[in-house]
Amino acid sequence: MLFLLSWLRSIARAFARPAALLRRHMGLVVVGTLLIPVHAAVSLWMPRLLGDTLDRLKDGGTADSLRDTCWLLLALAVVEAGSRYVSRRTLIDASRHVEEDLKNDVIAHLQRLPIAWYDRSRTGDVVSRLTQDVELVRFVMGPLLLHGGSTLCLLPAGLWLMMGMDLPVTLASFGVFGLLFVAMRVLVPRLHAWSKKSQEAIAEISQRAHEDFAGIRVVQQFGAATRERAAMATKNRRYLLVNLRAVRLRALLNATSHSTSGVVMLGVLLVGGHQVIAGKITIGQLFQFTGYLALLTFPLEILGWTLATLPRAYAAGIRIAEIFEVAPETAAGSTPALRGHLRVTGLTFTYPGASRPALADVSFELEPGRKLGLVGPVGSGKSTLLALLMRFYDPPRGTVFVDGHDVLDLAPHCLRRLFALASQEPFLFSDTVAANVAFALDASQATAVDAAVEAAALDQDLPQLREGLSTIVGERGVTLSGGQKQRVALARALLSERPGLLLDDTISAVDPVTERRILNGLEQERRGRTMLIASHRLSVLTAADLILVLENGRVRERGDHDSLLAERGLYASAFRRQSEAAALESLPEEGA
């Protein structure tokens, strides 16, 4: 009893949401379902008519009755096709609507989940829940409605009619169908398991191929092509073997279902033939019987498939439910007008699940309109500090204050209206350059795109792009260079009109001349904006009011450019090295 309860509960967990969404399209479902019995009745009537007619042909019927029967059959065929058409369309449409709604709901929910959840999840996994899993639920739902309904009507009625004709033949036939169901129940899940392995194998091929093409320079230079070919051949072979296993199961399944109908036919022929000989039934009735069988075979087979797929759909439903069960990040908090006075005191922050703190005892204060520089190697905590200011993660209480408010007391969206973030490897959407720059605004507000583009020195690249600002970038369009992407992100941040700017190594891939241009532009464009700049490139930071040199999450050196140079520490030696490289890369006229 308890077991049953928990079983029901987990079924509800997986399918409650799709079922609720189905209720939104009740009209379609009702129309489709009501027509199923109509279709079933007509379908069942037709073999009967045919059987009777055949018998009458043998026993000397009249041409008139034959003609009448033919007209009736034709009319029934029209009703059959019509009802089938309507129920198929409405029910399958309903399942498509559920798929659409479910996808929208998942996306809307995902947009509200905490960033920390995204850190734990792999993009591919989330995407597959949103695509494959939702589609699997729909894939089962449509046929289940359509063929499940049909079977529910056809099976008892057909069974009744058949048993009325001959009980043993009926039982024998359905016994064999039962075996088919068992075979499917065994084979289909195995088939799915091998299909999954096959997908994994092709994913491996895909990943290796992608890397070899992306790193083609290394592959060719080091003469690794032959070796890569061999490695690929091994993966290819594995894929082949896995596929052959899957194919074997599929062929077995096909053979089983084909031979099942053959065996049923044989049974009908032998037992039914015996009855005919004994004079218990007529040839017409035998014919009618086979007609019923043919009628039931298709929905039964589909139902067998669908039921065998049900465990996978259940797993998919659970995976979708898991997403909905994650609590969204809080939207609560006060929303005062912020000026942007920053105070960080004794900030130590450890990522959930990490053993070492990413930031340890960091303190500083920044007046609105001032410029802070953050310097340090990869993993020193620069990006973490900026992420905390965006409230992508919650800092410990009492460590980060804006205008005297602890950031934990502010609504996240309020804090995010204070700062615009642009990062080193920015994310661009597959859309036009203009749309990416104006991402933060609605179409009507995006008037100053050109100015932002100029301030980010992106205008100098536009002539190279075929359609200027309307060029589509990303996977489906033009691939931008790292530096170009960074400048799009910078323009996006500038256009968003936030009072503060967080630049996370944003112009690291930009050449020195352009860098100068951008920095000069930023100074003029700044208009009292607070700026926090994390950078490997120290030339970007010379004008900062305060520079923090981070190492392993701790502040190692602090001060402005001149005082840090005088200190002759980490900062000074790095600065010297970088100036060297810059000088060797630029002609004296330009470097001066």
Added chain:
Amino acid sequence: MSDPYLDDAPEGRFQLRFLRQLGPFVRPYRRAFAACLALLFVSFALEMLGPWLLRLAIDGPMRGGDGPGADRMGVLVWYGLGFLGTTAGGAVLGYVYGLLTAWNGQRVIRDVRRHLFGHLLGTSLSFHEKNPAGKLTTRVTSDVENLNELIATGVLQSVFDLLKIGGVLVVLFFLDVELAVFTVATTPVVVLLSVLFRRNAQRAYRSVRTRLALQNAYTAELIGGVRTTRAFGREDAVTRRYAERNGDTATSWRETVFHFSVFFSLVDLSLRATTVGLLWFGGSAVLEGTMQPGQFVQFWLYFGLLSGPVKELGEKYNVLQAAFASCERVFQLLGEPRFPPPNPNAVRTERRGAAKIEFDGVGFAYVPGTPVLEHISFTALPGQTIAIVGPTGAGKTTMLSLIARLRDVTSGAVRLDGVDVRDLDPSSLRSRIASVDQDVFLFTGTVLDNVRLFDRTIDEARVWKAIETVGALAFVRQLPQGLSTQVEERGGTFSQGERQLLAFARALVVEPDLLVLDEATSSIDSESEARLQFALEASLRGRTAIVVAHRLSTVRRADRILVLEKGGIAEAGTHRELMDRRGIYAGMVGHVEAVP
């Protein structure tokens, strides 16, 4: 499915040259294909035998005839066994056929994939720069996969379906000419319906694929770009945008459902109508006594055999079309010339410790008419280090790629030990050269894999030795699993300096005669900076090296410095000579030394 590169080709159409191009891949398995064809014919014959046996059973024992009931039952059992034979035979043949076609298809596509992948690895760098890795990967995976449909089942099955329709029609004519004429008369209706359906359904289906690809790509973007969306507070905007795209896809889906429903309903209806017609004509014939009931049933059952292949042909066409499009794309790539082009007169070059490299009036242009390099001439004697300095975009990296023949000069010549590199066997040439790039590409795999580039003939001891030589021993030892540490996501967790350190080890482990080096510019942590300095020193010792230099210490120790400006050599000489000249180089260095 969600691949943006699957749809960027014109509609797939069958072209005769596909057969010619696929020929070499299919030929090794031609016996197996012939066996498949034979199997199809046998199972066709078995399928045709069933209704005939049924007819005999009905017209024979069941309808009376002679003898007592028990005898008739005995005859019926024989027919039953015959029927069982055809069924069992059909099932076994179906199983074997399924296996064999898959076996063929899978092997052919494995061969195509292997060939295509190998071919792409041997195409030019400029080809790869024009074609993103994602696109080529799709060609190697999904497109080749689509070919399977064509090879394994598509063509064979379609031809067979046509044969089957023809065969059944012949039998029908044999059974009863009048009824057969009637049946044939109705087939044009079904064919017309299929054609109409095909056109509409294809259009709808195509739009589904395009829209779904767009939507799925956007899905991935929304997940990947969640921080950006969050940072700018655009959650609602992107959710709305997604819903729009989702709605578009759903609309297209429903259109295909519409077309499919109409098609199936109409085909069913027309088959039913034909059936009724059959009943009318056949029934009349039976009533008139010109036809036996069993014969009529047989005709009926044979007619039933037609509906399967007719419906299947309609559906198959979609799949085949996608396969043709993929075929086109795959063969287009296979037509891409190899680089370097095969040269039967190429000679092998042997390792000899240190190489002499010579640029003789070298010019290079990516686009004809706009040279990137012009009149570059210099010689690096064995063991010498040549440093190249100059502004970004002066052609420094391009120059390096000419040495290992990743690109070919447009004019002049690059010579290794006095022989034009174009006359050398490329693999032997590349085996003498190793490079360290500024942006180091790391592969998914272990650190060990990355140092020896998956070459298992290089044992761990040699790898450790190389790591020690470049001074990376301490660095590798402090990694969580040492050499076995997994490199994740293209090495994102390593700093630029650390990646270059690994690249130095990667270069030295193959003990090259010539080192081509692009020095890393920035590295903020002093620890890896010191390590890089050490690695550089170790690597240059006793080797010829061409270095794009970003450090004063590197240029100072170079035997010759080339100052590159706008694609030409503006100044050349040793550090001392160039300083005395007080030209561009002296200006650069002066600028450096002005830094406190």
